[in-house]
Amino acid sequence: xxxxxxxxxxxxxxxxxxxxxxxxxxxxxxxxxxxxxxxxxxxxxxxxxxxxxxxxxxxxxxxxxxxxxxxxxxxxxxxxxxxxxxxxxxxxxxxxxxxxxxxxxxxxxxxxxxxxxxxxxxxxxxxxxxxxxxxxxxxxxxxxxxxxxx
Numbered sequence: 001x002x003x004x005x006x007x008x009x010x011x012x013x014x015x016x017x018x019x020x021x022x023x024x025x026x027x028x029x030x031x032x033x034x035x036x037x038x039x040x041x042x043x044x045x046x047x048x049x050x051x052x053x054x055x056x057x058x059x060x061x062x063x064x065x066x067x068x069x070x071x072x073x074x075x076x077x078x079x080x081x082x083x084x085x086x087x088x089x090x091x092x093x094x095x096x097x098x099x100x101x102x103x104x105x106x107x108x109x110x111x112x113x114x115x116x117x118x119x120x121x122x123x124x125x126x127x128x129x130x131x132x133x134x135x136x137x138x139x140x141x142x143x144x145x146x147x148x149x150x
Contacts, residue, residue, distance in 0.1 A: 019119050022093050023060060030056030030085045039078035047073075059085035091135065094119040098132045 013021070034052035037044050047055065051067050058065045059082050068074075070082060088096060094116050101108050113125050122128065 016118055018115060019094065026085070026088060026093060027053070027056045027060050030059065030081060033081045034074075034078060036077075039075060039081060040073055041075055042073075046078075055082070056085055060089035062086060062089045091139065092119050095132050095135055098129065099136050102129065102133060 031049070031052045033039060034055055035046040035049060037046050039046045046052065047068065054065070054067050070079065074082060098108060098112060098116050101112065108129055110125075113128050116122075116128050116132065117125055120128075120131070122131075
């Protein structure tokens with residue numbers, strides 16, 4: 001469990017709470033990036049807050065809904081933000097976090113395994129790290145193959 005300091009005391013967060021907070025932070029970050037003027041082709045302004053929030057939430061939750069035409073509204077920067085949000089939403093940010101641990105050669109502790117188990121709705125902790133590696137590798141192979149075909 002993660003500890004957060006609150007007025008001199010530490011409070012414990014359940015893995016589900018960490019996941020919800022993580023999704024909220026990711027959506028808020030995506031919203032703010034989509035509101036930047038550099039994200040859209042409109043002169044000197046980005047998306048309105050509500051539209052940016054909807055786009056970011058839809059991208060992270062991979063629903064595919066959109067209030068604007070992604071191809072004509074967003075600049076390359078805005079499209080990369082959307083791609084980033086969809087990719088993290090599709091893999092799950094815990095999967096990406098664990099993959100970063102693997103790349104950096106860090107030990108994956110019980111806390112991280114519990115978070116991953118909770119985010120992937122697994123019943124057991126065994127093979128969680130191997131599953132993450134397989135998810136990332138298969139996704140990359142399929143995406144690269146698709147990009148080469150296009």
